[in-house]
Amino acid sequence: MISCIVPAHNEESCLPRTLQAIHDAARVTGQPYEIIVVDDASTDATAEVARRHNAIVVPVNHRQIAATRNSGARAAHGERLFFVDADTTINPRAVAEALRYMDKGAVGGGAPTWIGKGEVVPLYIRLIAILGLVAVKLIGFTGGAFMYCTREAFLATGGFDEHLYWSEENSFALALKREGRFVVLWHYVLTSGRRFRAMSGLQMLAVCARTALSPSRMTTRRASVEKVWYDSNRANDDKMPDTLAVKVSNGLALLIIIVLVTGPVWIFIPLSWMPWDSLSGKFRFFICGFICHVGLVLWPCAFVLFRNLLRQKRWTGLVQSTALIAFCVWQAWGATHGVIRFWPWLFHWLAHFFNS
Numbered sequence: 001m002i003s004c005i006v007p008a009h010n011e012e013s014c015l016p017r018t019l020q021a022i023h024d025a026a027r028v029t030g031q032p033y034e035i036i037v038v039d040d041a042s043t044d045a046t047a048e049v050a051r052r053h054n055a056i057v058v059p060v061n062h063r064q065i066a067a068t069r070n071s072g073a074r075a076a077h078g079e080r081l082f083f084v085d086a087d088t089t090i091n092p093r094a095v096a097e098a099l100r101y102m103d104k105g106a107v108g109g110g111a112p113t114w115i116g117k118g119e120v121v122p123l124y125i126r127l128i129a130i131l132g133l134v135a136v137k138l139i140g141f142t143g144g145a146f147m148y149c150t151r152e153a154f155l156a157t158g159g160f161d162e163h164l165y166w167s168e169e170n171s172f173a174l175a176l177k178r179e180g181r182f183v184v185l186w187h188y189v190l191t192s193g194r195r196f197r198a199m200s201g202l203q204m205l206a207v208c209a210r211t212a213l214s215p216s217r218m219t220t221r222r223a224s225v226e227k228v229w230y231d232s233n234r235a236n237d238d239k240m241p242d243t244l245a246v247k248v249s250n251g252l253a254l255l256i257i258i259v260l261v262t263g264p265v266w267i268f269i270p271l272s273w274m275p276w277d278s279l280s281g282k283f284r285f286f287i288c289g290f291i292c293h294v295g296l297v298l299w300p301c302a303f304v305l306f307r308n309l310l311r312q313k314r315w316t317g318l319v320q321s322t323a324l325i326a327f328c329v330w331q332a333w334g335a336t337h338g339v340i341r342f343w344p345w346l347f348h349w350l351a352h353f354f355n356s
Contacts, residue, residue, distance in 0.1 A: 001032045001033060001079065001080070002031055002033040002082065002099075003034050003036060003077060003081050003082065004026065004034070004035045004233060005018070005036065005073060005081060005084070005122070006018060006022070006036065006050075006084050006086050007040060007068040007069050008038060008040065008050070009020065009046070009311040010042050010044045010234050011037075011042070011044075011046050011234075012045040013234060014086050014087055014324055016049060018084065018085075018089060018316045019035060019049075019090055019209075020053065021308070022035055023035070024091075024092065025091055025095040026094070026095065028092040028096065029096060029099060031273060034076065034078060035054070035077070036056045036072045036075055036076055037058070038071050039060070040061065040062055040063060041061045041062075043232070056075070056351045057204075058071055058072060058075045059287045063222075063230060064161075064222070064230070065144070066161055066164055066168040067160075067162045069083055069160050069168075073151075073154055079150060079152075080098075080099070080102060080148065080264060081154055082146070082148045082153070083144065083147045084339065085145045085191065087192035087194065088192070089116075089190040091189065093176055093187045093231070094187040094188070097185050097187055098183075098185060102148070102150055105180065106181040107155075107182065108147065108153050108176040108215075109147070109176075109183035109184055109185060110136075110169075110184055111142060111146040111187060112130060112142060112184070112188040112213070113132070113190070114133065114135045114188045114189070114190055115129050115190070115192070119193040120238075120240050121197060122196060122201055122250040122253070123195045123254050124257045125193060127257055127258070127289065136184050137184050137186070139324065140184055140333060142216070144168070144172075147172070152263065153176055153179045157175035157178075164219045164220060164229070165224070166218065166224075166225045166229055167215075168220045172188045174259070175302075177308070177317050177320075177321075178312055178313055179313065180292075194238070195228060195229070196233070197237070197241075198227075199228065200253075201211075201253020202249040202252060203249070204213070205253055208350075209224075210224070212296075215304075223291045259291065260291060260294060282349075285345065289342035291338075292334075292335040292336075292338030292339045292342060293342075294335075295332060295335025296332060296336065297332050298332035302329050305321055305328065306325055306327045308321060
């Protein structure tokens with residue numbers, strides 16, 4: 001049996017589309033299936049909508065996504081578990097591909113996500129989504145919108161880490177990788193852009209920066225991510241603020257993303273074209289300095305991967321983890337050297353600027 005687990009809190013508007021898509025995808029497989037909606041303290045008609053769509057309703061009061069998913073897995077009867085977010089629309093191809101990989105021995109995996117054409121989101125989010133389709137396949141990680149695993153692997157890992165209020169899917173993916181082959185699918189699923197509509201670009205980047213500086217605090221304290229992941233108000237889910245402040249913030253976020261994406265281009269531009277003492281050279285130096293500072297976040301990434309490396313059980317997992325660690329350390333080391341060079345140069349330039 002296939003068990004599809006949908007964590008839900010005040011999701012009466014999204015659930016009909018999500019559950020219908022699950023029914024359509026599961027029926028194509030020709031295997032028996034069940035849909036479990038884990039109703040986590042909803043105050044709307046989430047439970048009623050789920051029952052109308054022939055789903056089993058499991059009421060809980062966790063207000064934590066990891067615990068909610070685990071409750072659904074414990075109530076499931078299937079040997080193949082699919083975790084689908086309430087605002088995500090899956091398709092038969094993704095489910096069939098996941099089943100094929102599990103038939104071939106994979107313990108679990110996930111799918112890339114794409115934001116549908118009808119979703120109104122900032123332009124920088126569209127750019128990130130395009131990059132994400134490729135990046136998740138290259139690094140072998142996905143978000144939690146659509147994940148799958150065998151029951152055996154779920155029990156072996158202990159499920160989602162209930163100490164985490166955010167990024168629990170990454171922790172779960174690392175745990176699955178220790179148990180066996182983790183496969184990111186080629187087929188993507190559609191998800192909502194509502195969280196990106198609710199926050200301005202600079203607010204979103206600030207959350208990412210705080211996570212990089214203090215990952216433990218941001219992932220283990222509910223208050224740190226309350227407004228991002230645990231907002232109960234769905235009244236404005238389909239609206240994006242149209243104020244000047246939000247437009248400027250989203251524009252700056254887009255500019256920052258473009259700078260980071262085009263960072264490697266500077267390597268191929270000869271210094272003779274942009275001497276350091278020229279205006280273009282100074283512009284280049286500031287851009288490269290900014291990129292180097294962002295690159296420092298790869299140090300904690302390498303540390304997390306190294307901790308996971310020590311618990312790997314498979315030689316293929318060791319090779320993959322070692323390669324990722326080597327890449328992170330290589331880039332972080334280069335970024336560190338760039339930062340060390342940047343600040344003395346900046347102080348020297350400022351002193352020369354004011355003295356002149």
